[in-house]
Amino acid sequence: MNALILRDIVFISLLLVFVMLGIIAALQIKIHKYKHKIYFIRRDRERCNEVLYAAKDGYFCFVYPDQKVKDPQKEIMEKCSRRLAVMLNLADGTAASFADVTDSFNKDDAKLLKKYVSLLQQEGRFFEDMLHLKNSGRSICVYGNRINGADNNLYCDIVWFRDVSSETARIAGLSAEKNEVEAACGRLEQMIDGVDYPLWLRDENLHLLSVNKKYLEFAGIKNKKDVLKNQVEICNGKGEKVAYNLAASAQKSKKMQKKNLKIVRGGELFNFELRENPYYAGDMLDKIGTVGYLVDNTALEKAKRSFKINQNNHLEILGALGTAFAIFDDRSKLYFYNASFKNLWNLENEFLEKTPSYLQFLEEVREKKMLPPVPDIKNYKQEEMSVFGSLLETKEDLLHLPDGRTIRRLRTPHPNGVIFAFEDVSDRLATMRRLNDLTSMQQNILDNLNDSVIIFGTNRRLKFYNRAYLKLWSLDFDKLQDEPKIEEVIGLQKLFFSNVNDWDSFKNSMLENIRQGRRFNLLRDDNKTLAVSPLIFYDGSIMVTYTVK
Structure with missing residues (x-):
């Protein structure tokens, strides 16, 4: 009996041992599976963290306690990324607080960032803005959003930071360049609009791309957009699109084409010269557009006709x-x-x-x-x-x-x-030579006279004088070379009459006697008495002789 009981006890014990071993083995297998799962969870988390760390953007997280379970974390946890710590040069690195982050920005930008984060935490409101660091002035693009789980469990609020200083500088440069280009285009348009004849530009399909104000006036349309939208072409009196057809010829020949047009406008006939010049519309040589213009040659044609008539008249006169x-x-x-x-x-x-x-x-x-x-x-x-x-x-x-x-x-x-x-x-030169010979002979005769002689022409300018006259009045040769007037010649005698109180009256008296042909005497400062004998010739010229008594 006791043996049976002992055997049953041993059997039951062995059975319990095997059961326990089986349970232990099953637990070991399950524990291994959990460890394996935890390993991959940790590995994936580390990978995610490394991916976030490697991202170009830095971030700051506000991690909330789990709302579904009893989370030992009771307070909101702040987490700063390595990228953000480096970007903002934070002294505490990844342990920096949100106050350290806001302190890196300008005063106004720091207040704005705090307001954005407050609205994100309270209402979950997304934000995005451009802020600037206070020390370096770099531009930081800041945007924040809320992260919830699939079960609507609140995980965290995250604020991303991206340094866009280089992009901002590039955008500023491009913006400045854009403004310069727009200003240059504006000046170019003003210059083209200032041209006093219609001017236009065509693309490779010969569609109008641009026109100036004179084109609008010629076409009778107020808006450039209407001209381009409706492709309003310059036509002749028959309604033919002569400008378009000429542009097609210029495009085909790759040479400038021109055509004369006669168009009636306002009841008057005008002569125009139409031109289309080809140009390469792109980098490819097969894309050829044209530049066209219409010049009013009406006045020029009239001038040509008038010139031709005058020229013919002149040629008839010359003939x-x-x-x-x-x-x-x-x-x-x-x-x-x-x-x-x-x-x-x-x-x-x-x-x-x-x-x-x-x-x-x-x-x-x-x-x-x-x-x-x-x-x-x-x-x-x-x-x-x-x-x-x-x-x-x-x-x-x-x-x-x-x-x-x-x-x-x-x-x-x-x-x-x-x-x-x-x-x-x-014959004329021969006559001039004879006249010169006669003049030279007359001058020789005068120079051989002892008396001082001067002769005035009909215009009352000095024509002849002799050496005796120059010596008598101590005059230089050059003072009488430009045919001075009779008043100027008599005026040169003033130096010999310093005792005369009223020279002008004295000179006028001498001139009056000379013009009337009356003889008179002069007493000079050197006590010389001169007998003055004027003689009026038949042609009105006057010869005056001065003889020392």
Whole structure:
């Protein structure tokens, strides 16, 4: 009996041992599983933390106690990230408080941040703003939000901080550049609007991109947007889009195209010149737009017609004059000549009808031995040709021909080239030489007289005087060179009449006697008595003789 009981006890004990071992083994397995799970939870948390630490943004967390269980954490826990501690240069590092964070900002920005965080904690209100550090002035983008669990359990309020100083500086630079570009575009638009004729720009599809104010006036539309929206084109009297068609031609040929238009506006006929200039619209050479403009040439056309009429009239007058005239154009070709030109140089009709060049004219005259003798004919021709394109004002010279004649030549700029005028002044020069010889002879006669003589012309200016007069009145030669008036000549005698109280009356008395041809005497300071004998010639000129008594 006792043995059976003992055996049962042993069996039950062994059974209990095996059961306990099984329970222990099951608990060990479960504990291992929990440890494994806790490991991965910790690993994931550490990874999440490292990811947050590696983020560009720093953050500050307000962690709340768990509302679902009895959390040993009773107060809100503050947590500062490493990135934020470095960003704000916090002395306590990750142990810094929110007060340390707000103290890093400007006074006004710190108050604003506290207000934002208060609203976030009380109402869960999201915020985002740009704040500035008080020491460095760096720009920090701050934004905060609330984090709740899937079960609506409040986890934390988090405030993110991002240093955007470089981005802010770049934005400021871009903004300044944008303002400069807008100002430049505004100035460019003002300049284009200041152009006094219609001006427009087309893209590669020949659509109007921009127009100026004159385009609006021409099109009769008040708003540029309406012109661009409706693509209002410049048309001729038939309604044809001549500007668009010309732009298509310019785009195709890649060359400037122009066209003359006659348009009736307000009952008047206007002459316009339409132009379209191609340009590369992008980096690709296959994208070609155009720039077009419309110039009012009405006044110019009228001026051209008037000029042509006046020119023809002038040519008719030149043709009828006795002076030899010829016009050589800007290519040095004979453009016009009159009969006097032909006769002066003894030129044949056959030669003139070939419209010879100026060089051919010189060669023809040279063959006729009518060209002035020159040592270097090649250099002479080059000098003669230099007037084409460089002559700005009239030039005059004398040509001494081998036959003894002297030709006065004038060269004057002309819209078509250069006008040449030739005049035979041989007789005139001979007459001038004879006159000069006569004058020289008269002067010699006067200089050989013992009496002092002066002669005034009909204009009452000094014409002649002799050496005796200069010596008598102690005058320099240069004082009488510019044909002084009779009053000035008599005035030079004042130094010899210092005892005269009223010189002006005394001088006027002398002038009156001279003009009337009355003789009178003068007593000078040197006690010399002069007999003054004026003589009036038939032409009104006066000769005055001074004789010392």
